Amino acid sequence: MVQQKNTLPRVVITGLGVVSPLGNDPKRLYERLLQGESGISRLESIPTESLPIACGAEAKDFTGKIDNYGPLEKALQRTIRKGSKVMCREIEMGVAVAQLALTDAGLTAEIRDPHRTGVIYGCDYIMTLPEEFAAGVQKCLNEDGEFQFDQWGAKGKPEVNPLWLLKYLPNMPASHIAIYNNLQGPNNSITIREASAPAAIGEAFVTLQRGHADVILVGSTGSKVHPFRTMHACMQEELAADRDDPAKMSRPFDADRDGSVLGEGAGAMILETLEHAEARGANILGEVCGYGSSAVAGSVVADFQHQAILNVLRAACRDAPQVGHVHAHGLGTVSGDRQEAGAIAEFFEGATAPPVVAAKGNFGNLGAGGGMVEVITSLLAMQAGELFPAPNYQTPDADCPVSLCVERGVSAGDSFVSVNITPQGQAAGVRIAKLGAE
Template sequence: MSASPPVNSPAVDTSVVPNGSPRRPATSVVVTGLGVISPLGNTPDELLDALHAGQSGIAAFTLIPTEAFSASHGAEATKFTGHIDDYGPLEKALQRTIRKGSKVMCREIEMGVASAQLALHHGGFNSEVFDRDRIGVLFGSDYIMSLPEEYSAGIAACIEDGKFNFAKWGETGLPKVNPLWLLKYLPNMPASHIAIYNDLRGPNNSLTLREASSGAAIAEATSTILRGHADALVVGATGSRVHPLRTLHASMQEKLAADRENCGEMSRPFDSTRDGSVLGEGAASMLCESREHAEARGAQIYGEVIGYGTSAVGESGGPRPIQIAISNALRATLRSAQNAGHGETPVGHIHAHGLSDVDIDRDEAAAIQDVFGDVSSQPPVTTAKGHFGNLGAGGGMVEIIASLKSLGGDLFPIRNLESLDENCPINAVTTAGTPAGDSFISINVTPQGQASAVWIRKAS
């Protein structure tokens, strides 16, 4: 009988490459493809150009009724119609499959799938250079809410004398609900659809961490590839705050910016006059690979993930849980980079969450100061939310791609930051011409105190 391995012995990856030789552990994870659906356009270049031009994606809502809400403006991804052309170049068979599948995809899922297809195309995905058993999907989202009209016919059938009769629902109401309605809203469906449409048979995972989903997805994807469990992963997130019920929830539970005559001035991150966040929608994806795999196929490399961290701090953690959570996530990111040998890499800039909420902006600024010191020692700090507000779970990934595209060039200033709040001691970028540097750290946090951060540097 063979002896059992020691309890503390390292795990061995027994996967093999097609010729039968053992597969070596990945040395790093790189980004080779980008896909974006946003209020400022549906390509990375459109997004970055709009940010540098100071454009706002905030306008009057067209997708939801506004009579019951405190705000009538937000940032819709108006260029995304759900038409098959929005998914980028596709073979005819895949076009037909996605068209058919769209019947069980709500808008939020459609945006996520479209961003993934755009990233796959941009990254040069094809079955000749990818082992389908070694490429998978890791996707972030929030919980996805059904539209009221899914139940309207069933509810109407149960109305008697102006009141809803619960006793009729089982026999009379429920049969009028589409039997496949749930498939349109399950938060694991973006990863499911993307894998099925492209026959990606590797690791598949879904994370639902609201605004922190993007950074957490990149963290988990990087770990998965470094463990040797995959050669490549489609990593993305999708989200929407523009939804009859979601918008109602937000208006009741969060501090939303009041309507202004110039709606483009509603989102004012870190400004002394800010009064709340603005609701939006969007999605973005990246194709992430081991450096060895990317170089072997001659892929263009846009960036390298060198650090990541997450944290969750509730009210029991102290009076400023969001500050503590962000500080923890930042320190974890710096530690992970140090452990991977990247500790001496300069941080070119920080892409802040920058929600435009009075308390959350204050706590985020305090966390940045806590980790990086006073303004004179901090990297430049920017955020894209002044342009399009809170895109929900997809916002972090849109912001990460904006920062990634900026590396080696100039940063976009924080839109609408006219007077920095004295309670927000950050090295805020307020004018054009600030260098983005060769790396950045992106921060995102939920109102519940879940924070994620990721550190990406320019390809070398």
């Protein structure tokens, strides 16, 4: 756990980029959340005939075309088009939001110091697509359609693209972004599933405080909508059942919740030292004021997610035990929401309970990309002054004692804490405030 001291550089946010099931424009995303819109619908990008679910939250506005990357110089457009041949969808989304954030921050190549600008990105492990090996497998089938393992080296392997692995390595988003933009500062990749985003922000926060860089492009990208990953999730995770109206499926903290909804997305932010941002006249959107991380094993503690989230809140909010609102992980699972709500209630016991939001109710679980998109939505709410209401909260659950925002007009306050956790008990969270509020 690391906390900001008066003698350390202050860290601020100056640019945003987003790809989500509710669009690729941050302000439009926030407006749609305010209106209670949902990005959940029947899945179109993967076959669902053999799956127990048919609905999810796809980032349908992201096509991978060059205009998704924002306004770019012609040379950079050509470079990204060429590089896209070795990028899967998660990596493409990650690169796109990075370019959008750089543009939003006005951080052009002419004004940034390559050696003092770094990249820290969150990403889950990435799964290959079946078609990468289809031709090779076909070559190794006998007359009865049985796969002959001893034929793979001679017949199957030559049919596989020699560069296929580069399309699926979780460090490639940060690598591509750094290469395309000549960012030679600190570079790191964080791979802890849903907790990747706040952990990446925390790593960037500490890196800037230590003086290793002036600017860090921090982001995360992920997808749970994938032929293999969706299949794995159906076997291993607690998923919400399909409903006649898919928009009603994701119900964080509601008594009738029955699981999470799979989605995809990415987000990025530009973090700078306050001194650097002010020197270039940047538009400051908020200040990173605290960070916490924790890992608690289920074999050691029964309610391990409760304890992990409680640890994160204690660390991230040590210097400011009261915040304007909490952005909960809010996965929508029975046990997960109960444990998270208990941790939030325990931490804020004795204080005025802050309102809680959970954007997964609108766009589901975006995997490693979700935490960054959620932080961006809370940042925009803090700027606008109004929280977005939970769309599907109808029946309170006594086991979830949180003050979930369920109506318009609720103040977002001058600060917030956002937390995320993995099914294995790895958690991370960040506290962000308006500049000068803390």
